Amino acid sequence: NAGVTQTPKFRVLKTGQSMTLLCAQDMNHEYMYWYRQDPGMGLRLIHYSVGEGTTAKGEVPDGYNVSRLKKQNFLLGLESAAPSQTSVYFCASSGSLAYGEQFFGPGTRLTVL
Amino acid sequence: AQSVTQPDIHITVSEGASLELRCNYSYGATPYLFWYVQSPGQGLQLLLKYFSGDTLVQGIKGFEAEFKRSQSSFNLRKPSVHWSDAAEYFCAVGAITSGTYKYIFGTGTRLKVLA
Numbered sequence: 566n567a568g569v570t571q572t573p574k575f576r577v578l579k580t581g582q583s584m585t586l587l588c589a590q591d592m593n594h595e596y597m598y599w600y601r602q603d604p605g606m607g608l609r610l611i612h613y614s615v616g617e618g619t620t621a622k623g624e625v626p627d628g629y630n631v632s633r634l635k636k637q638n639f640l641l642g643l644e645s646a647a648p649s650q651t652s653v654y655f656c657a658s659s660g661s662l663a664y665g666e667q668f669f670g671p672g673t674r675l676t677v678l
Numbered sequence: 679a680q681s682v683t684q685p686d687i688h689i690t691v692s693e694g695a696s697l698e699l700r701c702n703y704s705y706g707a708t709p710y711l712f713w714y715v716q717s718p719g720q721g722l723q724l725l726l727k728y729f730s731g732d733t734l735v736q737g738i739k740g741f742e743a744e745f746k747r748s749q750s751s752f753n754l755r756k757p758s759v760h761w762s763d764a765a766e767y768f769c770a771v772g773a774i775t776s777g778t779y780k781y782i783f784g785t786g787t788r789l790k791v792l793a
Binding site for chain 2: 569598600605606608609663666669670671
């Protein structure tokens with residue numbers, strides 16, 4: 566099993582450009598999450614999904630959109646990238662919501678110039 | 679509001695020494711508590727978790743943590759640190775309150791191990 570995979574691993578954008586980050590999991594998990602990690606701030610939840618076709622806002626949702634068209638995939642979109650979105654993005658999945666272990670992908674390092 | 683505090687940003691210990699990483703949480707009820715480890719350039723990996731029952735929980739890689747309700751703490755410990763334990767450690771709290779889901783990470787403690 567690959568676990569949780571993320572595409573791409575690195576990306577550089579110019580301000581105003583758009584992009585989509587792809588997360589895939591092969592553990593048949595219902596719940597999936599997108600986080601951003603910034604120095605000194607830990608991980609902050611951007612959006613999450615409790616099942617196929619559902620999404621919900623997390624702590625820092627502004628500037629991001631998500632979609633969960635298939636159970637195994639969770640997409641994070643930036644419609645108009647800003648330098649403040651320079652970060653490392655992690656996707657995770659779990660079999661339970663609040664009390665489940667979250668399985669993390671390797672991360673995507675995004676730089677917005 | 680729920681919160682997780684890891685008061686130590688950096689900790690340095692010698693190999694073979696004992697380790698304790700602190701975590702304090704703020705939550706109205708007993709939350710679900712977790713410790714994760716992140717090696718450089720990697721995602722997070724679960725070390726251990728506490729839901730209920732025995733307040734001393736054992737995890738992988740020789741780590742343990744103790745839940746102390748009176749102190750709102752969930753400190754991570756290891757009796758003898760190995761050089762491979764150098765990493766960043768995150769405490770996390772999971773809760774569902776009034777139908778709202780929260781999974782909050784602390785800001786992390788970076789562990790350095792001296793040979």
